[in-house]
Amino acid sequence: MAFPQVEVFEDYRAAAGADFDAVIVLGDFDAELPADFADFIEQAQQFDQRVGKQALLVTCDVAGGRLITSPTGPLTRDYADVRTIADAAAAAAKIAVQAGVKQPLLVTFGIPSEGRYGQAEAVAYWGLCQALYEPLEAREFHGEEAIEPLTKVGVIGALDEQWLQAVEAGKRVARDLAGTEPERMAPPRFAEYCQQAFAHSPVKVTVIDDIQQLHHEYPLLMAVGRASLGVERHWPCVIRLEYKAPAAEQTLMFAGKGIVYDTGGADLKVGGHMAGMSRDKGGAAGVAGFLKTVAEMRPETVNVIAELGVVRNSIGAEAFVSDEIITGHSGVRVRIGNTDAEGRLVLADLLSHLRVEAGKYPRPQLFSVATLTGHAALAKGPYSAFVPNGPAVSQGTANRLLEAGEVYGDPGEISWSRREDYDFVRPRTKSDDVLSSNNGPSATTKRGHQFPMAFLAIAAGLDGHGNDSEHPLPYVHVDIAGSGVEGGDWQHGKPTATPVACFSGCYLHR
Known part of the structure; x- marks a missing residue:
């Protein structure tokens, strides 16, 4: 049962020595940008107005030379909820796979300090895994490594690795049993x-x-x-x-x-x-x-x-x-x-x-x-x-x-x-x-x-x-x-x- 294993870091600097080959940044790009990546994002926006408006990959001096920006839009509206962060992670995951990324680092920023966003980083990881999931029949036919190439995901935040992976393990069992054909x-x-x-x-x-x-x-x-x-x-x-x-x-x-x-x-x-x-x-x-x-x-x-x-x-x-x-x-x-x-x-x-x-x-x-x-x-x-x-x-x-x-x-x-x-x-x-x-x-x-x-x-x-x-x-x-x-x-x-x-x-x- 192979799904991307998670490794948690306190901040981006703590993850600098790890072997990640891309950085995924999620948040509201119309708000204050994350300090570690603000210069890269602002420079990219000068050449491409889509940066911060839709999920994109830009090249810059980060892990793996690849920065994937995926916007959530405003998170403070009355009707906003944490699923927006999962959606942004899912959009980024698809780009990561297309680009050949194997081990991305997931960074969220600008998350409101409200109860409804108390598990934002965890939901981002689960949203990424949801997007990467391939059906059981496909994995058995092609082989898991061939169609689910991401092996590890780094997450920035104060999180429990066991908790993140335990929920994802349960989700995978549920998807396999629910989605597989009747024979x-x-x-x-x-x-x-x-x-x-x-x-x-x-x-x-x-x-x-x-x-x-x-x-x-x-x-x-x-x-x-x-x-x-x-x-x-x-x-x-x-x-x-x-x-x-x-x-x-x-x-x-x-x-x-x-x-x-x-x-x-x-x-x-x-x-x-x-x-x-x-x-x-x-x-x-x-x-x-x-x-x-x-x-x-x-x-x-x-x-x-x-x-x-x-x-x-x-x-x-x-x-x-x-x-x-x-x-x-x-x-x-x-x-x-x-x-x-x-x-x-x-x-x-x-x-x-x-x-x-x-x-x-x-x-x-x-x-x-x-x-x-x-x-x-x-x-x-x-x-x-x-x-x-x-x-x-x-x-x-x-x-x-x-x-x-x-x-x-x-x-x-x-x-x-x-x-x-x-x-x-x-x-x-x-x-x-x-x-x-x-x-x-x-x-x-x-x-x-x-x-x-x-x-x-x-x-x-x-x-x-x-x-x-x-x-x-x-x-x-x-x-x-x-x-x-x-x-x-x-x-x-x-x-x-x-x-x-x-x-x-x-x-x-x-």
């Missing part, structure tokens, strides 16, 4: 990747792939996977990842949606809408990525337990269909409204398992992470949607994620769970306890990304753990359908590795 990352191979990623680490990996056990313990998940059983390489599995802290004070429990390919099932996706559905495993990928960062950081006081439901929603004679009533792990009877709303079925069984064992751990907090609804992408654009239950609201869980996302360049927005959402999924007869969905697209359904959280709460048995119960359980549903890939392009866009940085910043960084 290379079919359920058994998804599990194999996880086993390799966590080998010789403190994270325990358990793969549940016995079909009879899955039928018994994860009946909703197996309804989704039913049509895939005719092809052995597509057989579903549940991957359990466990990190036990030596002095645990709180426990994070995750359910990750890992639909390796979503045909829509019997409610088949038509009109070209199936393209990109190999990325419907982005939730499970993001959770696995966060566990990779956990494995690298080894927190002393935070347990992390995850269950990933890795399934192919295939079409065939065995496919489950609308109107079926399936009893989930929780004992709740679910009427199927639309087989293309399959991810919430997988999550419901996973969450139910986590609910049952939550009482064994200190301060449990539950999360589901999924590329769940087109409505989240429509309503939130490139932001993750956090939908908290009552205890999570009372304990400020979603607010802490919101604040961390702003600082660590992985932002989200809060959506509220309302009575209309519970009414939407109410049973219409005594034959069932909850309706999985309506039969229309979520993007054209009112509250299309909020009502699935109500379904999950009911189907997983979490509605019995609200603020009015003896054992409240904070739960936040995280919909990354809008934030999971760059530009919202689910077929070709590069996976963003959300919400690795958000959760890592919230729970691991001090």
Whole structure:
């Protein structure tokens, strides 16, 4: 797993003796220029008015003779955020690769001393790595060194090298799992990747792939996977990842949606809408990525337990269909409204398992992470949607994620769970306890990304753990359908590795 290793320096002079072959300078070039490079930049601007207006390479007397200037524009505006710095780093990274640079030094300047920019240098490094990332299939075919030539990045700032690299390691796992095509990352191979990623680490990996056990313990998940059983390489599995802290004070429990390919099932996706559905495993990928960062950081006081439901929603004679009533792990009877709303079925069984064992751990907090609804992408654009239950609201869980996302360049927005959402999924007869969905697209359904959280709460048995119960359980549903890939392009866009940085910043960084 080769990504540019980071080396941190207090200032430019401290890095002068290192073997860097270019300097990347990021900031607002209309403000005060950095003293170490001001003369070079001003001289270059005399010959080229584009310097400081767009990302460019100029030759001058710096490391490697190459100075790459990449402007952020003003950072003090009300709507500005740290992602601008990541964008500037990404633009510079592309020029660096084209120029044959192997080991650049990354310098930021003029960053406002505001909380929202508290991790600016780290976000710059992660933005550079995001731009450099190449898909797993490409690396396996061409070789990593051939298509990812940068080997080291120097960063100026008061930073923790382990932290920077731990988050990037998690991001790479998330990108690999989310972005890889459906055969290379079919359920058994998804599990194999996880086993390799966590080998010789403190994270325990358990793969549940016995079909009879899955039928018994994860009946909703197996309804989704039913049509895939005719092809052995597509057989579903549940991957359990466990990190036990030596002095645990709180426990994070995750359910990750890992639909390796979503045909829509019997409610088949038509009109070209199936393209990109190999990325419907982005939730499970993001959770696995966060566990990779956990494995690298080894927190002393935070347990992390995850269950990933890795399934192919295939079409065939065995496919489950609308109107079926399936009893989930929780004992709740679910009427199927639309087989293309399959991810919430997988999550419901996973969450139910986590609910049952939550009482064994200190301060449990539950999360589901999924590329769940087109409505989240429509309503939130490139932001993750956090939908908290009552205890999570009372304990400020979603607010802490919101604040961390702003600082660590992985932002989200809060959506509220309302009575209309519970009414939407109410049973219409005594034959069932909850309706999985309506039969229309979520993007054209009112509250299309909020009502699935109500379904999950009911189907997983979490509605019995609200603020009015003896054992409240904070739960936040995280919909990354809008934030999971760059530009919202689910077929070709590069996976963003959300919400690795958000959760890592919230729970691991001090």
